[in-house]
Amino acid sequence: xxxxxxxxxxxxxxxxxxxxxxxxxxxxxxxxxxxxxxxxxxxxxxxxxxxxxxxxxxxxxxxxxxxxxxxxxxxxxxxxxxxxxxxxxxxxxxxxxxxxxxxxxxxxxxxxxxxxxxxxxxxxxxxxxxxxxxxxxxxxxxxxxxxxxxxxxxxxxxxxxxxxxxxxxxxxxxxxxxxxxxxxxxxxxxxxxxxxxxxxxxxxxxxxxxxxxxxxxxxxxxxxxxxxxxxxxxxxxxxxxxxxxxxxxxxxxxxxxxxxxxxxxxxxxxxxxxxxxxxxxxxxxxxxxxxxxxxxxxxxxx
Numbered sequence: 001x002x003x004x005x006x007x008x009x010x011x012x013x014x015x016x017x018x019x020x021x022x023x024x025x026x027x028x029x030x031x032x033x034x035x036x037x038x039x040x041x042x043x044x045x046x047x048x049x050x051x052x053x054x055x056x057x058x059x060x061x062x063x064x065x066x067x068x069x070x071x072x073x074x075x076x077x078x079x080x081x082x083x084x085x086x087x088x089x090x091x092x093x094x095x096x097x098x099x100x101x102x103x104x105x106x107x108x109x110x111x112x113x114x115x116x117x118x119x120x121x122x123x124x125x126x127x128x129x130x131x132x133x134x135x136x137x138x139x140x141x142x143x144x145x146x147x148x149x150x151x152x153x154x155x156x157x158x159x160x161x162x163x164x165x166x167x168x169x170x171x172x173x174x175x176x177x178x179x180x181x182x183x184x185x186x187x188x189x190x191x192x193x194x195x196x197x198x199x200x201x202x203x204x205x206x207x208x209x210x211x212x213x214x215x216x217x218x219x220x221x222x223x224x225x226x227x228x229x230x231x232x233x234x235x236x237x238x239x240x241x242x243x244x245x246x247x248x249x250x251x252x253x254x255x256x257x258x259x260x261x262x263x264x265x266x267x268x269x270x271x272x273x274x275x276x277x278x279x280x281x282x283x284x285x286x287x288x289x290x291x292x293x294x295x296x297x298x299x300x301x302x
Contacts, residue, residue: 003044010037011049012070018056093281094123098137099147102226103268104128106248111292115285122281130224131201138271144282146271149201149243160270163293165244166263170233170255184261185213192220192238194229206241209264230255248296268293
């Protein structure tokens with residue numbers, strides 16, 4: 001008959017304390033209960049566990065052979081209990097995040113600062129990459145969740161929308177369109193266009209917007225990041241239609257943001273594994289990220 005965990009606990013306590021009375025006190029149970037369990041342990045083991053010498057119960061040679069493994073078992077249990085406590089209070093842990101540069105450079109830093117101020121012992125690792133890289137990294141289970149721009153289709157993951165805003169047109173301060181209150185696809189098409197490939201979510205959105213206006217989208221300079229599009233527009237290379245998130249921070253020097261006619265919205269979304277459950281720190285961080293995104297968009301004037 002195998003020994004139960006409680007019986008092993010009694011054997012360990014008697015070995016340490018040297019008496020039934022002291023073991024009962026250490027375990028916070030009655031002395032008769034300890035004596036009964038010792039008898040049951042001896043019957044189950046098939047050999048004597050203790051012998052009395054000089055008024056104390058001392059482990060037999062057979063019991064001494066067990067004590068090393070017994071201590072390792074209880075050390076493991078204590079480690080597990082500490083880990084459970086750490087998980088319960090959500091004060092320590094690790095978060096691994098993959099994010100597109102636009103979100104990694106804008107919304108994410110403010111959320112990280114707020115989160116770390118409340119939970120400084122949680123380690124956060126951030127990787128910046130394009131949407132396709134985020135999807136691949138999540139599929140390989142190298143991160144807890146990803147941050148992407150829509151539209152995106154990923155059947156193996158869940159999407160949690162963080163915020164949504166309209167695309168904007170950006171031009172240089174001295175550009176002929178800079179004084180307009182709003183610009184159309186036809187007006188933008190008259191100038192060199194800095195834009196994204198259709199394989200990218202933003203390129204897809206911008207292409208659909210031009211198509212809905214019956215205006216061909218002719219790309220003069222192709223880019224894969226909003227930051228690069230802004231830099232080229234600032235240098236006078238053309239105009240661009242981009243997501244508004246890059247300009248949430250004070251990066252407007254030399255740029256004018258213009259609403260577009262018949263606006264199209266773009267979303268910032270968290271990409272979450274469909275099967276693997278999120279840790280409590282990850283869920284808490286996503287809540288912080290959502291509040292941060294909502295606050296930033298509420299403060300910005302687009």
